[in-house]
Amino acid sequence: MINLIPDKNSDLFKMYTDFEKEKLAELEKLFLDWYNFFKSNESNNGTIIRDFSANDMSFDGFYPNYFGQRIKILYIAREGRGISGENYIEILFPAYKNNFIGNEHINKHEFHRRIFYLTYGFLKKEYNFQLVPNANDISPILGTKEFSFAFMNISKFSNENDSYQSDYEIINKSVELSSAKRNFIQEEIRILDPDIIITMNLYDYFAAIGNIKLIDNSNPAVHVFELLTDEKKYLVLDSFHFSAIKTEKDFFFDPIINVAKKYKSELF
Numbered sequence: 001m002i003n004l005i006p007d008k009n010s011d012l013f014k015m016y017t018d019f020e021k022e023k024l025a026e027l028e029k030l031f032l033d034w035y036n037f038f039k040s041n042e043s044n045n046g047t048i049i050r051d052f053s054a055n056d057m058s059f060d061g062f063y064p065n066y067f068g069q070r071i072k073i074l075y076i077a078r079e080g081r082g083i084s085g086e087n088y089i090e091i092l093f094p095a096y097k098n099n100f101i102g103n104e105h106i107n108k109h110e111f112h113r114r115i116f117y118l119t120y121g122f123l124k125k126e127y128n129f130q131l132v133p134n135a136n137d138i139s140p141i142l143g144t145k146e147f148s149f150a151f152m153n154i155s156k157f158s159n160e161n162d163s164y165q166s167d168y169e170i171i172n173k174s175v176e177l178s179s180a181k182r183n184f185i186q187e188e189i190r191i192l193d194p195d196i197i198i199t200m201n202l203y204d205y206f207a208a209i210g211n212i213k214l215i216d217n218s219n220p221a222v223h224v225f226e227l228l229t230d231e232k233k234y235l236v237l238d239s240f241h242f243s244a245i246k247t248e249k250d251f252f253f254d255p256i257i258n259v260a261k262k263y264k265s266e267l268f
Contacts (some may be wrong), residue, residue: 037184056158057156068148079157107135118252186210196238200242201239212226221251
């Protein structure tokens, strides 16, 4: 069976609060339903698309102490890489702690360091980019009461290609199944219950997430949306993909922080 949530006997799992372990139980139930639905859509040869089966699904969630943060931030990206059948949080947590994503140092990895910079800015009320520490100086406090966040991929299939190009055929199939009869994507968001959702150039997939309304697209670096569900409204900020070759301060940190302060002022 694939890893739905972090191993319950691991040191990582022990870092979660009792309340968060209840949330992990909710995610585990959702992910099992999600897995079984994908399993029911396998062909006679046991695959869903190409050589991908339900056993290749990769689930995600949140790092310890996320629910105790001043602002609960959920990042949504397209796809994981090289982690078929694994839990994203369980794989990335030690990578972050060791400051290496694969063979690349976190300070050189645009995608992950930008998540750290933004999260630090939000949680520490540090809105001057020049004063934000390097990612490797932030990683020691990940998972503590000082610093945590949630993360999910819109696709539950991992990209196993050597190329850096997104595998849109696989992403599209995963998203299609995940929202066809039951919107598993929106249910995961509901469990994570973020204050702010930051998506990475995911506009083409918004219809699959649910009822999303455009609020403001005056800033080319970040467009503002509202996700409307039966329970509540979520602020969604859609930015450039975090691996885009653009300057940190001008295209990510400043515009996202400033727009969030404008539309979620009660948090700042």
